[in-house]
């Protein structure tokens with residue numbers, strides 16, 4: 001596995017300077033193989049690896065992770081970022097009905113998805129309507145009606161022999177007319193979301209694209225979801241490009257993730273089209289469906305869930321170790337400015353400080369609130385700049401910081417002497433207060449040991 005290969009390639013080299021080019025290259029080679037094995041398209045792999053290398057070159061060596069783990073962490077973060085970071089939500093129309101059109105090759109899972117979406121939307125309190133615009137396959141309308149019934153959602157279908165608005169009197173029927181009529185029906189009966197199922201072909205073909213594109217033009221959907229089978233692997237790029245150019249889409253749904261595909265299609269489609277992945281399907285049943293989770297997908301593509309868990313734990317453990325050491329120092333009144341800074345930075349890792357503090361009980365009222373509003377991230381940046389401009393001896397024992405040192409520190413950090421005074425005075429106060437509190441709460445001596 002990738003985890004094993006990485007383990008044997010690299011030695012442990014924690015906490016020293018920057019990641020070396022050799023470390024980065026060795027890890028990048030293994031990641032490249034993992035991505036190709038996951039069926040990510042080659043040009044996408046190349047681009048991606050280059051970006052990761054750039055980022056890794058600037059990164060300082062972590063205290064908690066070895067170089068391979070650290071590169072993997074960067075890869076994972078990049079991957080999660082590309083796959084969508086926070087999942088994008090469905091675009092809803094300001095004025096209902098919201099129209100969601102499904103497009104994709106035959107067998108991709110559109111009709112099944114229509115049922116899944118309908119069920120899911122209903123669960124969210126919507127009143128969906130399915131519209132059957134696949135008039136190509138003899139049984140397609142009936143198939144949609146069946147999934148609709150299972151989801152408890154009605155299906156708008158052309159009457160047998162009907163031809164929609166009558167613009168195309170010949171042939172198997174007029175999907176554009178059915179789409180239009182379906183949406184009019186939804187407006188009339190106050191369904192608030194319409195899911196339009198369309199026809200697909202086994203391969204990309206012009207007539208299919210024209211039909212889908214005509215439906216899009218006629219009904220102006222709020223979302224066009226490109227439905228793609230995760231098992232098609234390398235073909236995903238060409239198919240996605242064809243649909244992007246022929247119909248255009250605003251989001252992607254990956255299906256058949258219950259199979260053994262590693263899901264490289266996700267990264268390829270995302271990179272090539274720039275459109276977000278909104279949902280994932282992982283089975284034939286209506287409930288085998290979820291909003292897309294970039295982090296799960298990333299770990300699947302890399303095929304190293306274990307390693308990612310390990311990395312997370314190593315970092316948490318390291319933080320715990322640091323915190324325990326700091327608690328010890330607090331209770332004995334030996335906290336240095338460096339410890340103080342590390343604590344602030346750790347706190348910030350959890351998110352904007354104001355948010356965290358606001359979650360504390362009672363934090364929203366009066367005095368507390370006023371005090372909290374003063375602590376913002378910019379302040380921590382300034383604090384960091386000031387402390388970084390001090391010598392280790394000054395950080396260790398701020399008592400030595402005399403007037404001329406204060407001027408030097410202020411200049412070095414781009415702040416004023418009064419900022420430096422402020423910080424030093426507040427640090428002494430905080431240290432005193434923390435020592436008292438630590439005594440009160442029995443922190444420090446006898447506490448949990450992290451080693």
Ligand code: GDP
Pocket residue numbers: 104105106107108109110111112113200255256257258259281282283284288
């Ligand atoms: P369409 O041609 O795009 O409408 O595709 P269908 O919805 O008819 O699905 C084609 C086949 O794939 C059907 O047999 C579905 O049951 C199956 N299918 C759809 N989604 C999934 C999925 O997420 N996992 C699995 N295993 N099968 C699926």
Ligand code: MG
Pocket residue numbers: 110111112134140197198
């Ligand atoms: Mg279908």
